[in-house]
Amino acid sequence: MRLLATTVIALRALRRNKLRSALTALGIIIGVGAVITMVSIGNGAKAQVEAQVASLGRNVIAILPGSATTSGARGGLGSSNTLTVDDADAIRREIAGAVAVSPEVRQGWQVLGNGLNWRTSVYGVSPDYTTIRAWPLAEGRLFTDYEVRGTAKVCIIGATIAKQLFPDVDPVGQTVRINNVPFQVLGILTSKGFNFFGQDQDDCILMPYTSFMSRVFRWRNTVNSIIVEAPSAVAMPRLQQEITDLLQQRRGGREPDFNVRNQLELAEAATATSRTMTALLGAIAGVSLLVGGIGIMNIMLVSVTERTREIGIRLAIGAHDRDIRVQFLIEAMILSMLGGAMGVLLGVGLAELLSRLNGWPTQVSTSSVTLAVGFSAFVGIAFGFYPAHKAAKLDPIDALRFE
Amino acid sequence: MSSPVVQLRDIRRTYRTGELEVHAVRGVSLDIHSGEFIAIMGASGSGKSTLMNTLGCLDRPTSGSYLLDGVDVAGLDREARADLRNQKLGFVFQGFNLLPRTSALENVELPMLYSHRRVPAKEMRRRAMAALEIVGLANRFDHLPSQLSGGQQQRVAIARALVNEPRLLLADEPTGNLDSKTSVEVMGVFQRLNEQGITIVMVTHELDIAQYCKRILVVRDGLVVRDEPVQNRLNAAEELKKLLGAEAAAQLTSAPFAGDSAA
Numbered sequence: 001m002r003l004l005a006t007t008v009i010a011l012r013a014l015r016r017n018k019l020r021s022a023l024t025a026l027g028i029i030i031g032v033g034a035v036i037t038m039v040s041i042g043n044g045a046k047a048q049v050e051a052q053v054a055s056l057g058r059n060v061i062a063i064l065p066g067s068a069t070t071s072g073a074r075g076g077l078g079s080s081n082t083l084t085v086d087d088a089d090a091i092r093r094e095i096a097g098a099v100a101v102s103p104e105v106r107q108g109w110q111v112l113g114n115g116l117n118w119r120t121s122v123y124g125v126s127p128d129y130t131t132i133r134a135w136p137l138a139e140g141r142l143f144t145d146y147e148v149r150g151t152a153k154v155c156i157i158g159a160t161i162a163k164q165l166f167p168d169v170d171p172v173g174q175t176v177r178i179n180n181v182p183f184q185v186l187g188i189l190t191s192k193g194f195n196f197f198g199q200d201q202d203d204c205i206l207m208p209y210t211s212f213m214s215r216v217f218r219w220r221n222t223v224n225s226i227i228v229e230a231p232s233a234v235a236m237p238r239l240q241q242e243i244t245d246l247l248q249q250r251r252g253g254r255e256p257d258f259n260v261r262n263q264l265e266l267a268e269a270a271t272a273t274s275r276t277m278t279a280l281l282g283a284i285a286g287v288s289l290l291v292g293g294i295g296i297m298n299i300m301l302v303s304v305t306e307r308t309r310e311i312g313i314r315l316a317i318g319a320h321d322r323d324i325r326v327q328f329l330i331e332a333m334i335l336s337m338l339g340g341a342m343g344v345l346l347g348v349g350l351a352e353l354l355s356r357l358n359g360w361p362t363q364v365s366t367s368s369v370t371l372a373v374g375f376s377a378f379v380g381i382a383f384g385f386y387p388a389h390k391a392a393k394l395d396p397i398d399a400l401r402f403e
Numbered sequence: 404m405s406s407p408v409v410q411l412r413d414i415r416r417t418y419r420t421g422e423l424e425v426h427a428v429r430g431v432s433l434d435i436h437s438g439e440f441i442a443i444m445g446a447s448g449s450g451k452s453t454l455m456n457t458l459g460c461l462d463r464p465t466s467g468s469y470l471l472d473g474v475d476v477a478g479l480d481r482e483a484r485a486d487l488r489n490q491k492l493g494f495v496f497q498g499f500n501l502l503p504r505t506s507a508l509e510n511v512e513l514p515m516l517y518s519h520r521r522v523p524a525k526e527m528r529r530r531a532m533a534a535l536e537i538v539g540l541a542n543r544f545d546h547l548p549s550q551l552s553g554g555q556q557q558r559v560a561i562a563r564a565l566v567n568e569p570r571l572l573l574a575d576e577p578t579g580n581l582d583s584k585t586s587v588e589v590m591g592v593f594q595r596l597n598e599q600g601i602t603i604v605m606v607t608h609e610l611d612i613a614q615y616c617k618r619i620l621v622v623r624d625g626l627v628v629r630d631e632p633v634q635n636r637l638n639a640a641e642e643l644k645k646l647l648g649a650e651a652a653a654q655l656t657s658a659p660f661a662g663d664s665a666a
Binding site for chain 1: 456459461462481482485486488489490494496500502503504505509513514516517518521563
């Protein structure tokens with residue numbers, strides 16, 4: 001039970017010089033606080049992006065037209081126009097695992113209604129679209145498969161359209177003219193706000209893709225994308241493969257001109273920046289933690305020199321080398337762990353303050369707290385080791401004579 | 404007579420500093436029995452400090468044997484010697500060497516914290532208070548060294564040296580930092596302890612202090628050149644009374660208008 005006695009000795013020693021102990025721990029406090037604050041800011045940004053991506057829907061697979069090679073010149077993703085409605089139909093027919101499928105064909109256009117006009121994005125979709133995108137209606141109803149088959153002139157408007165064209169009247173039942181074709185408003189979508197790219201998701205009109213392509217925008221014969229809802233996250237890879245095989249088969253072995261992406265990949269790409277930023281911030285803060293550790297070592301070394309006489313007394317009275325070494329190690333560890341705990345409080349408090357004042361999203365993760373505390377304990381042992389070793393190796397006779 | 408507490412046989416200690424060989428102790432043999440009160444005297448460089456360090460198991464002799472309480476110290480390693488110092492020896496230093504900013508009680512408890520057998524907190528406190536009682540400082544147990552006079556600090560140091568009930572009390576110039584009156588007080592403490600049976604070995608260069616002990620060893624050039632009992636041994640209590648009397652007399656004569664003028 002010498003360990004207990006040594007801990008008591010270490011605590012008494014720290015208590016004896018409270019100011020110095022506090023100043024020594026300050027380096028660790030700031031270092032840990034910095035790490036936690038920075039990582040919280042980074043995590044907050046990442047979480048925000050992930051939430052945006054999640055607003056696309058859950059377990060969504062997106063099929064996009066691939067890069068195009070037009071007479072040798074290769075364009076980027078989406079530059080080819082080779083995805084068709086038939087592809088979407090084929091997927092709906094043949095892929096049993098797909099919960100819902102919708103083509104998506106988009107056209108920016110000026111629309112008129114209620115004596116006002118507004119330039120917006122018009123989307124031709126199937127009724128599944130709102131399900132896949134987890135986008136419930138605020139008012140009214142969706143168009144039906146029957147209306148799709150009948151190329152009915154019906155549409156659903158986003159919250160921005162409702163605000164811009166029908167500020168004073170209930171839009172449901174009103175008429176909107178698109179490219180001179182009148183469409184009846186069946187319902188209004190709930191508000192989704194701005195997406196990660198800064199686009200207003202509520203600035204849209206949804207109509208049956210059949211109506212879109214045969215009545216309004218007759219020159220469009222390809223779709224911008226096809227979205228598919230998978231039953232679960234684990235099912236997505238297999239589903240992606242099935243869709244790829246099907247579309248490949250339909251193209252008869254030509255060079256693939258499409259891309260099948262799942263939502264996780266999209267999220268990964270979108271959060272890549274914030275993940276890099278978090279890592280960078282964490283690394284910088286980690287450096288300050290390292291400096292804190294060096295500070296502890298410096299103070300412990302000074303402390304050993306200052307307390308040479310005292311160490312001599314302890315050795316003379318009967319302390320073993322190990323007692324002295326363990327005492328100084330414990331002192332360093334107590335300093336670093338107390339500093340770590342206070343650093344956590346500081347970091348969490350600072351993150352909270354920033355999110356209140358600046359509106360920066362912050363998210364304190366338990367893993368970063370555990371890591372910071374664990375690391376501060378390690379710092380205490382690592383940087384306290386050399387001073388402790390020096391103390392233990394003192395010769396009592398010389399130490400007692402030390403001025 | 405029971406076997407001696409300390410048995411030194413032909414102790415030699417040689418330091419090698421670079422190419423130079425310093426023979427600090429050149430062959431000392433002596434016995435110390437229980438209840439003795441010894442003063443070791445000698446000039447600087449005589450080897451008395453080295454002899455003390457050897458007695459205190461702080462230093463290992465180059466050759467010769469040292470039996471402490473019948474146990475051969477020479478063959479023991481650093482840890483074993485530390486335990487020996489903890490259990491069998493008590494140290495009192497010239498500079499008191501108390502832990503600063505630590506109460507007298509905690510200072511006295513220190514040797515028990517390093518005991519190889521765990522001492523429960525209650526017992527530690529009890530034994531420490533008892534030791535402070537012996538030196539007459541029980542009422543100042545919570546004082547810091549900065550709140551104690553030099554003599555009081557030295558008495559706390561003595562209490563610390565006693566707390567593990569050692570066989571031998573070693574004091575290195577214990578009155579070196581004290582004024583004459585306090586020195587006598589501290590020697591009084593030592594004499595009382597010795598009367599209760601504690602064996603004391605003290606290094607001093609002052610003959611007046613050595614007169615309070617029972618046996619004097621004079622060390623020169625690494626050898627004991629004289630080993631004889633003290634003649635005209637002083638009694639601390641009496642000397643203190645004399646000192647106080649002289650002080651009082653001095654105060655009387657320095658008062659104004661004293662003298663034999665008619666009242």
